[in-house]
Amino acid sequence: MSGTITISVDVMGGDLAPRAPLHGAKLLLRERPDARFIFHGRSDAIEPLLAEFPELRAVSEIRHSENVVTMEEKPSQALRKGKGNSSMWAAIQSVKDGEAQVAISGGNTGALMAMATFCLRPMEGISRPAIAAIWPTLRSDIVVLDVGATIGADAEQLVDFSILGAALARALFDMDNPTVGLLNVGVEDAKGNEWVKDAARSLSETSGAGFKYHGFVEGDDLGKGTVDVVVTEGFTGNIALKTAEGTARQVATYLRNALKANFLSRLGAMLAWQALSALKSKMDPRTVNGGVFLGLNGVVIKSHGGTDEIGYKSALALAYDMARNDLIEKIGEGLEHMKPGAVPAPQEESEAPSA
Structure with a gap:
């Protein structure tokens, strides 16, 4: 795959969110300058942090999502509550809509798998x-x-x-x-x-x-x-x-x-x-860091929820590589x-x- 790689990020998922995902994206950008980002979450929490990273702000878009899926929610509850208006769902939807090549979240694993499967659907076969x-x-x-x-x-x-x-x-x-x-x-x-x-x-x-x-x-x-x-x-x-x-x-x-x-x-x-x-x-x-959800019509990466910016940078690098190397193909x-x-x-x- 040639051209830029756009990564859709649920920045509200994880213990150190939203700073750790954003800081990790800044670190990735230094090594992969052709990366672009769509950040999903509460804009009032994202904007001040992005102001600290002007080089990242220049290649990013913020999509406001008020609802955040918690680590305690069961997958079925999270799917009913968060479908359509949570940062996790919105990050996956951006892949389905073709706006991004890969989505990443450090949030609830069961909820992420349920939403990714519902939204992207398993590949035929x-x-x-x-x-x-x-x-x-x-x-x-x-x-x-x-x-x-x-x-x-x-x-x-x-x-x-x-x-x-x-x-x-x-x-x-x-x-x-x-x-x-x-x-x-x-x-x-x-x-x-x-x-x-x-x-x-x-x-x-x-x-x-x-x-x-x-x-x-x-x-x-x-x-x-x-x-x-x-x-x-x-x-x-x-x-x-x-x-x-x-x-x-x-x-x-x-x-x-x-x-x-x-x-x-x-x-x-x-x-x-x-x-x-x-x-x-x-x-x-x-x-x-980073678990790859395989078998769906789109690539989703699960970051460890407790990791810091170094771990997020590793998961984002994995997401970038999966998109660059045409995993779905x-x-x-x-x-x-x-x-x-x-x-x-x-x-x-x-x-x-x-x-």
Whole structure:
């Protein structure tokens, strides 16, 4: 995609809104000067902050929305209350209307998914949307999905997620045939429940249509970066994501406490300052902030609600890259290459899942 990229931002979503989203946009503009913004929210809160960033104000438009979706509201309540007149809905509507290429919000995840699905609708051939996370590994960043949109998934949905995740990897990492693995309790063919086995057979048959099916992967493969795309259902994926975030904070705390333990430790920390700074940056969850809603007729990014301007800048950069690299077009190409009726019927005789 050539020309400017317009990002539609719900600036009222998140713990540090509206300053953090606006400050994050200012930071993004320094690196992507062709970015443009539509800011949705209460104009009396946005205007004074934009006055502090004149370079951002020059490439932005403010759309007033009085209603704000709270973090406590259930998705159904938020959809009834916020449809049409909330900053969250308006941000998504701008994508549907073709005014922006991508929308972003740090607000209520369930409400954002409900509104995005209602407004943009799932793509033809996709049964349910998914949320994909960019996951740092020992090898390189990978894509993990679903991390919370769908609790439980059958074989067809796991195949859909594989197509969506491979399309995201092609758009984000400039890959022709990213490797895809199904998260399972073991790598052996006999392990796992029946819908995971059915999805594996289907993916084996269609491997090469925009991705290369690797096989089953286990939890430790997430950190190794064994494959480019790890596919699972939302319950397992969300637990894995929160566990990884918590472990990163735990390790960082252990390291920080150890380096402050005594004089020699502090001296060693000073001598290793550059290496420790690089490690801190690598373990900083703000640098990989942003979950991509996949499978809709438009791109929506979910920023972590508690992040600051650095995290918002990362999520906005992800939104920009998704639009610049034609994510929707790449997903469409993946759907075209898949065989009709790809998911085989479950077998009559099944083995009990083994660990």
